[in-house]
Amino acid sequence: MSKNKFETDAIRTQMERSEFLEHSTPLHLTSSFIFEDAEDMRASFAEEKQRNIYSRFTNPNTSEFIDKMCKLEGAESGYAFATGMAAVFSTFAALLNAGDHIVSARSIFGSTHTLFTKFLPKWNIETSYFKIDEVEKIESLIQPNTKILYLESPTNPAVDILDLELLGHIAKKHNLIYIIDNCFATPYLQNPIKFGADLVIHSATKLIDGQGRVLGGVTVGRADLIREIYLFSRNTGPALSPFNAWILSKSLETLGVRVDRHCENALKVAEFLEAHDKVALVKYPFLKSHPQYELAKKQMKHGGNVVAFEVKGGIEAGKHFLNQLKMLSLSANLGDTRSIATHPASTTHSKLNEIERLGVGIADGLVRISVGLEHVDDIIADLKQALEIV
Numbered sequence: 001m002s003k004n005k006f007e008t009d010a011i012r013t014q015m016e017r018s019e020f021l022e023h024s025t026p027l028h029l030t031s032s033f034i035f036e037d038a039e040d041m042r043a044s045f046a047e048e049k050q051r052n053i054y055s056r057f058t059n060p061n062t063s064e065f066i067d068k069m070c071k072l073e074g075a076e077s078g079y080a081f082a083t084g085m086a087a088v089f090s091t092f093a094a095l096l097n098a099g100d101h102i103v104s105a106r107s108i109f110g111s112t113h114t115l116f117t118k119f120l121p122k123w124n125i126e127t128s129y130f131k132i133d134e135v136e137k138i139e140s141l142i143q144p145n146t147k148i149l150y151l152e153s154p155t156n157p158a159v160d161i162l163d164l165e166l167l168g169h170i171a172k173k174h175n176l177i178y179i180i181d182n183c184f185a186t187p188y189l190q191n192p193i194k195f196g197a198d199l200v201i202h203s204a205t206k207l208i209d210g211q212g213r214v215l216g217g218v219t220v221g222r223a224d225l226i227r228e229i230y231l232f233s234r235n236t237g238p239a240l241s242p243f244n245a246w247i248l249s250k251s252l253e254t255l256g257v258r259v260d261r262h263c264e265n266a267l268k269v270a271e272f273l274e275a276h277d278k279v280a281l282v283k284y285p286f287l288k289s290h291p292q293y294e295l296a297k298k299q300m301k302h303g304g305n306v307v308a309f310e311v312k313g314g315i316e317a318g319k320h321f322l323n324q325l326k327m328l329s330l331s332a333n334l335g336d337t338r339s340i341a342t343h344p345a346s347t348t349h350s351k352l353n354e355i356e357r358l359g360v361g362i363a364d365g366l367v368r369i370s371v372g373l374e375h376v377d378d379i380i381a382d383l384k385q386a387l388e389i390v
């Protein structure tokens, strides 16, 4: 475990300098690496020495990004992927056998849900779901073939909070691999390994890049599990590109200051919305009115950058509100410097019916704001003028 504080590790975790003594990390755009002689090549392939062979396996830039993520999450080991979904899929594919079973929170990222419902069943891997307010039901969902307990907190898009420590105890008691997608919190706000997680997954596309430029993903955690994920991935090819790894490692240098400001802006936006008479409900983990406020305070440093709220007047009012925005972008991403608004009921969750949507905390008028780094007065001014018209 590193003794440094978060910001220091985020900046000072760096690959060895080359003969040029560069200050900032250089980019190693090379698909392969050369060997001294035939014996060096044999020993390298036999893993008798730790060295780079081929960039699908390891590369200095991806290794730097992984080492840094491990320090920031307090993890033993990791592997980096081309996207967050490549991290999610490869983690499950590497660890599960046909016939295994997953217990998962119902409120999870849309593509992860599609993986569980549409693709993993092809290999006879089924998933049982619990709702965030039925945590007491989890143990009744566990079967003899259950292998993984999976969740996200805060959830998307309703920003509900699950008790990481409590679920960690359940996972341990039943000998399950406990996996958390920590994308909304980032390692700066929350370290699931402290609460018993065996593996932590991130879409680095979001706040880790934080500038809407590249896709990336990473899984970190227990070395024995990461070894399986590494072997699966080095043979199937979901690796992160060295260029994107270089960008993401640089981005981590500023993660702390960026996320501090994101959260400060988000809290002000949430407070503004809560006081507005055209808003029915605001969900933000660090608002006192949030149902899991105390729990959020216990497991997170700040409340994150996502604010969910309901415009009075249902689906039409939600869509109308989005159309009135002048500065906020309508975009599928989140965690960018630019503030983004989405309307889940008419987009990401439109395939669910109203009852199913309500089951995952999505009212028809629910709007999700990913609060960016523009001046908070300008963000609020845009929301204010859009709300005047709905």
Ligand SMILES: *Cc1c(COP(=O)(O)O)cnc(C)c1O
Binding pocket: 083, 084, 085, 086, 109, 152, 156, 181, 183, 184, 203, 204, 205, 206, 215, 216, 217
């Ligand atoms: C975006 C996201 C993913 C998927 O990441 P990609 O980089 O888009 O593949 C997974 N989980 C959560 C919570 C996300 O927000």
